[in-house]
Amino acid sequence: MPIITYIFSLIYLLLAETACSQFTVYGDVYISSKNQLHIAFDKTYFYGGKIIIDNTSTPEAEVSFGPQSEWE
Numbered sequence: 001m002p003i004i005t006y007i008f009s010l011i012y013l014l015l016a017e018t019a020c021s022q023f024t025v026y027g028d029v030y031i032s033s034k035n036q037l038h039i040a041f042d043k044t045y046f047y048g049g050k051i052i053i054d055n056t057s058t059p060e061a062e063v064s065f066g067p068q069s070e071w072e
Contacts, residue, residue: 028052031061040066 026049031037033054044065053061065071 025049030054031063033057033061034059036062036064038064038066039069039071042068042070044069044071046071 028050029037030052031054033056037051051063053063055061
């Protein structure tokens with residue numbers, strides 16, 4: 001195979017992978033002060049771990065969901 005075929009195959013794989021990306025974390029998530037985690041997916045599943053936010057300073061950390069988002 002020519003090198004150009006390998007290059008296009010690699011580009012295709014990278015684009016296809018990011019087009020269907022999801023947020024996966026194995027463990028706890030820490031959000032520091034003045035930062036925000038916004039979840040815009042329609043459905044979000046929590047199987048374990050914790051979302052820890054810094055609420056000891058002002059402004060506090062924040063976790064928000066989109067208007068159509070649901071979580072379990």
